[in-house]
Amino acid sequence: KRPETATHILNWSKKNRIINAHVYLYAKGLLNSKRERMLLYARWTFMRKMRPSLKKICKAINLHQVPVKLVFGKGDTITPEHNADYLLANAPSFVEFQEWEAGHLLLREKYYSQLAALFK
16 A cells, blocks of 8 residues: 555665565566555465475375476576476476576566467
8 A cells, every 4th residue: 555665665675685686676566556566465465375285286296197387487586496396306207397588477478379388
């Protein structure tokens, strides 16, 4: 509701190295519109408690033989590719990994054709 307060907190967090430059720029860019601010707040408050059990996920992938395609952006510090390591190590027959020159925001128009190709 108060972008000036959020901007102040972001600036302070970056200055004190609580967040890195990528997260800072990402969040700052989303503070420009009320809609984007509300969506960012909703995402961050919802996702903060999301801690999926990779062990259970791998067990289900292997048990049900579910093909999984993981796509990560190179240099993404918000969802880094090392998060895929456990799945790749424990369900290698079913997990396919791709890394794109994309950063964090893979759902951009310039990646639509690559994304569509994943589902063919």
